[in-house]
Amino acid sequence: MIGRLNHVAIAVKDIEAASAVYRNALGANVGAPFDQPEHGVKVVFIELPNTKIELLEPLGAGSPIAKFLEKAPDGGIHHVCYEVDDILVARDQLKAQGARVLGDGNPKIGAHGKPVLFLHPKDFCGTLVELEQV
Ligand code: CO
Numbered sequence: 001m002i003g004r005l006n007h008v009a010i011a012v013k014d015i016e017a018a019s020a021v022y023r024n025a026l027g028a029n030v031g032a033p034f035d036q037p038e039h040g041v042k043v044v045f046i047e048l049p050n051t052k053i054e055l056l057e058p059l060g061a062g063s064p065i066a067k068f069l070e071k072a073p074d075g076g077i078h079h080v081c082y083e084v085d086d087i088l089v090a091r092d093q094l095k096a097q098g099a100r101v102l103g104d105g106n107p108k109i110g111a112h113g114k115p116v117l118f119l120h121p122k123d124f125c126g127t128l129v130e131l132e133q134v
Contacts, residue, residue: 001090002082006112006132007045007052011065012075015042015057022046022053033057036111040064043111054081054111079118079128087115087133099123107133 100120110116
């Protein structure tokens with residue numbers, strides 16, 4: 001069902017400092033930060049030859065990554081995103097196997113302008129999984 005690894009998302013407290021680490025120490029192609037108020041995050045994309053890194057900083061009160069950063073003050077891997085051809089087919093197959101889809105179960109438009117869903121980490125080896133239709 002899943003295809004390519006679309007991105008690995010890393011939650012950070014300071015997206016400018018994290019961008020500098022990737023740009024300067026790691027020599028990566030780091031994009032400009034932008035706000036995603038509907039997801040409660042500020043985002044930076046880093047283009048790697050085979051995938052992307054998505055840096056996430058909390059935006060606004062009640063950001064979904066604020067609690068994560070309380071437990072991981074240095075930052076940490078927040079989720080992995082796998083590509084699927086048809087997000088509704090993927091969702092229905094996963095639900096039929098008992099997997100929990102977060103939120104109301106309907107895809108939202110993600111940071112790349114494409115439909116995304118999140119799957120409960122307890123059903124996927126302790127890792128929050130994002131599915132993106134490409
Ligand atoms: Co993501």
